[in-house]
Each structure stands twice: as structure tokens, then as C-alpha cells.
Amino acid sequence: MSFGLLKQALKAIRYESRHRAPVRFSRWFLWLAPGLFVKRWLLVSASGVLLTGLGLAIWTNRTPVFYIGRFISDFLETVTTFFPSYVSGPIAIAIGILFIFWGQTRSLGSITQVLMPEGDEELIDVLMTHRRLNRGPRIVVLGGGTGLSNLLRGLKIYSANITAIVTVADDGGSSGRLRREIGVLPPGDIRNCLAALADEEKLLTELFQYRFRAGDGLVGHSFGNLFLTVMSEVTGDLERAIAASSKVLAVRGQVLPATLSDVRLWAELSDGRRIEGESHITEAQGKIVKIGCTPSNPPALPKALQAIREADYIIMGPGSLYTSIIPNLLVPEIVEAIAQREVPRVYVCNIMTEVGETQGYTVSDHIRTIDAAAGHHLFDAVVVQKKTPSAQALIRYAQEGSHPVFLDREAVMQLGRRVVIANVMLEDEHTGQVRHDSDRLAKILLRWYSRVHEL
Incomplete structure (x- = not known):
């Protein structure tokens, strides 16, 4: 023994x-x-x-x-x-x-x-x-909604020098209520981006996304929106609130609103209707022929312009074309700053069309719409999903009037854009919901940047 x-x-x-x-x-x-x-x-x-x-x-x-x-x-x-x-x-x-x-x-x-008392690392x-993250490229990403935060979740693995420029045109849900009742800029998209860039992302996402189910005036509000609203009141404005929150949450990079103006979207539809408010534009279920904001030509946040001028790489999207991407381009100073940069610039096209915004749109339609809104060619290449979703997902989306965005390659090439085709889709096996895969999309974007940067 x-x-x-x-x-x-x-x-x-x-x-x-x-x-x-x-x-x-x-x-x-x-x-x-x-x-x-x-x-x-x-x-x-x-x-x-x-x-x-x-x-x-x-x-x-x-x-x-x-x-x-x-x-x-x-x-x-x-x-x-x-x-x-x-x-x-x-x-x-x-x-x-x-x-x-x-x-x-x-x-x-x-x-x-x-x-590090926990001893995990x-x-x-x-x-x-x-050291590796701080030597990463200076990346500027423009957009809003869940598409932007989803991309940031993947990019933060490769660089800590990330600036997310976020639209502040949201007027629906908890953000809209806070905007109407308190007069603050909508914090919803900014909240999602802060959580995505935080070190303790999983815990913070659960905390920031938590919605109150009881309490007078609290029902439906998310904790993250209330947190940013209180920080805005304490610090004086949303920009300072975001900076203070970023320090508390150990955020990699920075999140900036495109403007501090109280911007409200409006859209003119093909049937002659004029719709006021970002949340009402999608609900109108019409074909958008023109989009703008009130007040027109809002001033850009100076830090956002500085980030664009110092950027090594500029990414637009993914996200809703008319309510997440274009609102940032309604700030003329941001458009001019991007147009003057001679760095790799890419647009991430959506995988599926969106009801009330882009029904029947092809990839070239998305590009033409962005060019028309900006008045410039703001990007050199477009990332397009390679494989189509499963039959289950196609049926689910077809019932809602949504379909895969068709790649009309020749039309895109005529617009002077390179096409980057890759499998960057993540499909939920149970619900059939389709979205971009954070890790795959970030890897493809960084690979394309490295290839172009070496040329």
C-alpha cells in the first residue's frame, strides 16, 4: 500500500x-x-x-x-x-x-x-x-440600435482605441419617455454601447437591460437608462455623464453622441405623408423618399469630430438604415469630417430588409440612400453576408414582410464600391432570428483593414 x-x-x-x-x-x-x-x-x-x-x-x-x-x-x-x-x-x-x-x-x-484578489488572471x-489592445488601430464606428453594440462587442477584443458615435434621435420606449418627461437626450443606444464595451460585459448587460416590472412611473424603464439620466443630471450634460460612466464601468474606448442637440427625425413617404418621430417612421409602413431632422444641420460634438480626424479606420453600421445609420449623417460636420479622411472606410450592410424602412432594397439601394443623404461617397467597401438564412428563418421573416438583402454586384461595382463577401451571420436555432455574429464580423473587418492598410 x-x-x-x-x-x-x-x-x-x-x-x-x-x-x-x-x-x-x-x-x-x-x-x-x-x-x-x-x-x-x-x-x-x-x-x-x-x-x-x-x-x-x-x-x-x-x-x-x-x-x-x-x-x-x-x-x-x-x-x-x-x-x-x-x-x-x-x-x-x-x-x-x-x-x-x-x-x-x-x-x-x-x-x-x-x-486582482480573485486570482482569475x-x-x-x-x-x-x-499593451496589445492599446496598440490596436483607432477605430470609429457610426450607427445605433442593437447592430452597433453587437459589433462593438467583437471589436473590443482587437483594440481599446474604439470610438462609437451614436445617434440620439430615438424617441420610443423607455428612452422616449425619459426624453418627453425629463428632457434628456435618449440614453438607450448609448446604454447598449457602454455595456458592450465594458470589461464585465455579461453582468453589466443584464444590469443595464433590467426593466422594472412594478412601481409608479418605473414600469418599463430600464435601469441603464435611469442610471445615465441621473448621471446627466449630476454631471450637467450627457457627454460628461457618458465619460463618468465609462470610468466607473471600465469601458474600453469611448462612446459619444453625434450631437448634443435635441434632434427629432422626420420622413416624407411616397404617398405624401410626413411622419414626425423616429419610432413613428417605421410604424407608418410606407416607402421613405426623404428624411431629415429638426433642427436641421445640428452641430456635431467636438470630440466626435476629433475622433474621426484621428481615426485609422471608419466603420458604418450595421443597423437600421433610416433610423440608425442616416441620423448620424444628418450632422453635416460629421459627414465632412469623414469625407476628408483617406483611411479605410467600410459599410456593413444589413442581412435582412426591414419592414417600414427598406422593403425590397438591394445592397446598391442601401448604398445609394446613404450617398444621397450624405452628399458624398463616405465608404470604399461594403460587407455583405455570404450564405442565406435557413428555410425556417426565411419563412419567419417572410411572414413579417422581410427578406434577405439581395447583392446586385454589378450595380455595387458601378457605384465604385468593393464588395467583401463573408459569412458573418448568427442564426438562433429556436427562434430563427438572424443577426450579425460579433466575433466573425469583427474578425472580417480587421482582416480587411490589415489587407488594405498594407497596400
Whole structure:
């Protein structure tokens, strides 16, 4: 019995030495990787210690240095009398390296325990991830609705330099009620983007999306909308509220409203009707021939313009064409800023048409509509879904009057746009609901950016 236990213990020790020790040893060497800003400050600290000692020696006429040197000399002479130099030297080196390794490991372990008490990640992993994300491209994404937040969820894996420019034309649901009753800008789309870019995304999404089911005046409101509304009242405006919330939520990147003006959408339909309000435009179930906002030509948020001017990559969509994408383009300064940039610019086309907005629209129809609203060619390429949804999904959407957006390639090419065809769709097996897959879409967009950026 005891012999068997001994064999198991020896096997466990071998396994630990073969697997865990090399891994930990290699992870220790990650601290030597360039760009972590650790080695240079350790070297500065060591140089400070040496300079301090040199200063003391000069100040005291080098007397301590003389006695210390003589003591070390006598000590080494005594040691080498009993142990030859070829034995005592390597032993001293080994002990010294052991002390250095032990001290560094324990000190870094203490820092990690304070900064990350849960112990899910090691400090070096966090630093390496931080370095990689902060070296990512400066990406500006324009849109609104669930499409924008869905894309941000995938992009934050590749870069921390993300700016989401969000429409503030929403007037339905909880956002609309807060807008009418309190007079704040609609926080709904901004709430979704903040949750998508937060480190603790799953918990924050559940918290921000929570809707009250009881209470006078609270029923139907989401916690995230109320949170941003209160922050707006405390800080003075929505821009400051978003900045403060971003710090609290540890958001990667920044979320900015396209404008701080109280913008309200209007649309003229083919049957002559003029519809006021973003939520009423879709409900009108008509063909939109013109869209605008009141007040016209609202001023852009200065930070949004700065982000566009400094961007390495500009993405539009995905999202509702008339109520999420185009409202940002009704801000003339944003359109001009994008038009002046000579960086990769891409539009992510929707997978399905939308009832009340884009029935029967092809990919080229989407592009023409954006060009007409902006008065410029604001993007160079369009991302289009490759495969069609399943029969179950097609039937489900057909019952609502929605169909896959048809790719009329020749018409798109005539408009001077490149077509990026990829499988970026995620379909719910139970409900048949179709949307863009966050990870796949982000990967395709970054791959296209890298290819274009190298040319």
C-alpha cells in the first residue's frame, strides 16, 4: 500500500516538474517582453540605488567604501581558503540568482494579489493584453440600435482605441419617455454601447437591460437608462455623464453622441405623408423618399469630430438604415469630417430588409440612400453576408414582410464600391432570428483593414 502511494507521489512530482514548472518559468520571462514599461523602471531604480551609494561615498570621503571593500576582500579570501574559487563562485552565483528570482516572484505575487484578489488572471497576462489592445488601430464606428453594440462587442477584443458615435434621435420606449418627461437626450443606444464595451460585459448587460416590472412611473424603464439620466443630471450634460460612466464601468474606448442637440427625425413617404418621430417612421409602413431632422444641420460634438480626424479606420453600421445609420449623417460636420479622411472606410450592410424602412432594397439601394443623404461617397467597401438564412428563418421573416438583402454586384461595382463577401451571420436555432455574429464580423473587418492598410 505504502509503495503504491510512493509511486503515485513520484509520478505527480514528475508531472509537476515537466508541465507546471516550465510554464511558470516561461511566464516569468514574459516580463522581459518589450513594451511593458517594466524593465526600464527597474533599471532606473537600480541606477538610483547605485548613485545614492556613490553620493554617500563621496560625501564621506570614501571612507565607508574603503572599509567595506577591505571587509569583502578579507571575507572572500577566507572563503576561497576552504572552498576553491571554481566551487564557491558558481555556488554564490546560483544563490544570488535564486534570491533574485524568489524576490521578484514574491513581490509580483504580492502586487497581483492586491490588484486582482480573485486570482482569475495573472498580472503579466493583464499587462500583455493591455499593451496589445492599446496598440490596436483607432477605430470609429457610426450607427445605433442593437447592430452597433453587437459589433462593438467583437471589436473590443482587437483594440481599446474604439470610438462609437451614436445617434440620439430615438424617441420610443423607455428612452422616449425619459426624453418627453425629463428632457434628456435618449440614453438607450448609448446604454447598449457602454455595456458592450465594458470589461464585465455579461453582468453589466443584464444590469443595464433590467426593466422594472412594478412601481409608479418605473414600469418599463430600464435601469441603464435611469442610471445615465441621473448621471446627466449630476454631471450637467450627457457627454460628461457618458465619460463618468465609462470610468466607473471600465469601458474600453469611448462612446459619444453625434450631437448634443435635441434632434427629432422626420420622413416624407411616397404617398405624401410626413411622419414626425423616429419610432413613428417605421410604424407608418410606407416607402421613405426623404428624411431629415429638426433642427436641421445640428452641430456635431467636438470630440466626435476629433475622433474621426484621428481615426485609422471608419466603420458604418450595421443597423437600421433610416433610423440608425442616416441620423448620424444628418450632422453635416460629421459627414465632412469623414469625407476628408483617406483611411479605410467600410459599410456593413444589413442581412435582412426591414419592414417600414427598406422593403425590397438591394445592397446598391442601401448604398445609394446613404450617398444621397450624405452628399458624398463616405465608404470604399461594403460587407455583405455570404450564405442565406435557413428555410425556417426565411419563412419567419417572410411572414413579417422581410427578406434577405439581395447583392446586385454589378450595380455595387458601378457605384465604385468593393464588395467583401463573408459569412458573418448568427442564426438562433429556436427562434430563427438572424443577426450579425460579433466575433466573425469583427474578425472580417480587421482582416480587411490589415489587407488594405498594407497596400
